[in-house]
Amino acid sequence: xxxxxxxxNNSPRSARWHSESAALPPSRxxxxxxxxxxxxxxxxxxxxxxxxxxxxxxNARQLLRxxxxxxxxKPPRRGDGPAxxxxxxRRARGHRARVLGRLLVLLDGDHSLDLRRAPDVRxxxxxxxxxxxxxxxxxxxxxxxxxxxxxxxxxGVEVPALGARIHPHYGVFSPVRGEYVNLVARATLPxxxxxxxxxxxxxxxxxxxxxxxxxxFAHVVxxxxxxxxxxxARDNARRLHLTGRxxxxxxxxxxxxxxxxxxxxxxxxxxxxxxxxxHGVYDPGGAMLRSxxxxxxxxxxxxxxxxxxxxxxxxxxxLRTRRELLAVIEAAGLRAVDRADTMxxxxxxxxxxxxxxxxxxxxxTSLWRLAAR
Numbered sequence: 268x269x270x271x272x273x274x275x276n277n278s279p280r281s282a283r284w285h286s287e288s289a290a291l292p293p294s295r296x297x298x299x300x301x302x303x304x305x306x307x308x309x310x311x312x313x314x315x316x317x318x319x320x321x322x323x324x325x326n327a328r329q330l331l332r333x334x335x336x337x338x339x340x341k342p343p344r345r346g347d348g349p350a351x352x353x354x355x356x357r358r359a360r361g362h363r364a365r366v367l368g369r370l371l372v373l374l375d376g377d378h379s380l381d382l383r384r385a386p387d388v389r390x391x392x393x394x395x396x397x398x399x400x401x402x403x404x405x406x407x408x409x410x411x412x413x414x415x416x417x418x419x420x421x422x423g424v425e426v427p428a429l430g431a432r433i434h435p436h437y438g439v440f441s442p443v444r445g446e447y448v449n450l451v452a453r454a455t456l457p458x459x460x461x462x463x464x465x466x467x468x469x470x471x472x473x474x475x476x477x478x479x480x481x482x483x484f485a486h487v488v489x490x491x492x493x494x495x496x497x498x499x500a501r502d503n504a505r506r507l508h509l510t511g512r513x514x515x516x517x518x519x520x521x522x523x524x525x526x527x528x529x530x531x532x533x534x535x536x537x538x539x540x541x542x543x544x545x546h547g548v549y550d551p552g553g554a555m556l557r558s559x560x561x562x563x564x565x566x567x568x569x570x571x572x573x574x575x576x577x578x579x580x581x582x583x584x585x586l587r588t589r590r591e592l593l594a595v596i597e598a599a600g601l602r603a604v605d606r607a608d609t610m611x612x613x614x615x616x617x618x619x620x621x622x623x624x625x626x627x628x629x630x631x632t633s634l635w636r637l638a639a640r
């Protein structure tokens with residue numbers, strides 16, 4: 268257990284330290300309140316001093332926004348090419364997250380937040396962290412993420428391909444990009460009448476497992492290496508009344524046995540994530556993609572297919588080439604039977620202020636239909 272220490276009212280204090288991004292507890296902590304100026308807070312945070320907030324909750328959020336504006340005055344410069352621009356962009360985003368992450372709050376032993384005008388965060392924190400182990404200090408940015416995740420979990424995300432809502436849990440990537448779900452919902456199924464078993468590898472919220480069950484598969488096995496994702500997929504299967512057809516197993520990449528269809532929507536960008544949630548987008552070195560492809564042929568029933576749902580954003584950013592992808596597919600004993608493409612519909616594809624706009628605007632998401640050679 269990590270411990271954070273500070274001095275308050277001339278008395279030494281300490282509490283548990285928790286960071287979803289695995290940040291170490293800060294060595295320097297100052298107490299901040301409603302009288303703390305944004306320029307002062309920004310300067311101290313840039314110098315590595317954390318600020319434990321003791322004022323009004325809404326004022327803390329305003330201070331966080333003011334610090335963000337000061338960081339954004341110096342936008343990331345563009346590199347000589349897409350890969351260099353992406354590297355500089357990620358470095359700038361990492362710096363921004365570290366600086367803003369130095370504004371801290373203290374959760375009491377029951378996950379409550381003892382600040383003026385603070386919301387009741389006990390349920391949100393219990394969903395994200397489990398039972399409290401005592402007073403805990405976390406960053407305000409993390410707490411806001413926990414609160415937002417609770418709202419997503421409560422309201423759910425409408426998935427037109429299902430005609431229902433999916434309820435993402437904290438730390439599990441939300442299916443807000445509907446194009447990849449639509450690809451799975453519309454693609455022609457392999458082996459006419461072969462709808463016995465399907466695997467959803469890296470299931471996340473379980474949205475693709477639900478789509479496959481609704482498409483007629485009698486038994487869908489959903490796997491993930493994340494305990495949070497496994498709990499989320501089970502919750503959504505229950506909400507959709509599909510527990511009789513969806514089995515959630517893990518933590519593991521593949522289940523035992525073979526299937527008529529094996530589906531995987533791996534993280535699309537081969538880069539290091541900066542937080543737990545970013546594991547849904549960034550895959551260091553393309554490790555999960557390679558593991559899925561290397562193990563796919565042995566999991567396919569005769570006449571079965573593997574469906575790889577993958578964006579070409581990494582190719583447009585110069586992080587992976589199409590030739591490299593095809594080489595990994597071939598080396599895994601697979602062949603591409605067909606491919607269906609779709610354009611992105613997310614707002615960032617239209618954001619001309621995004622330094623990666625050119626890559627995002629041209630991005631294509633594909634469903635690769637793979638079979639054993």
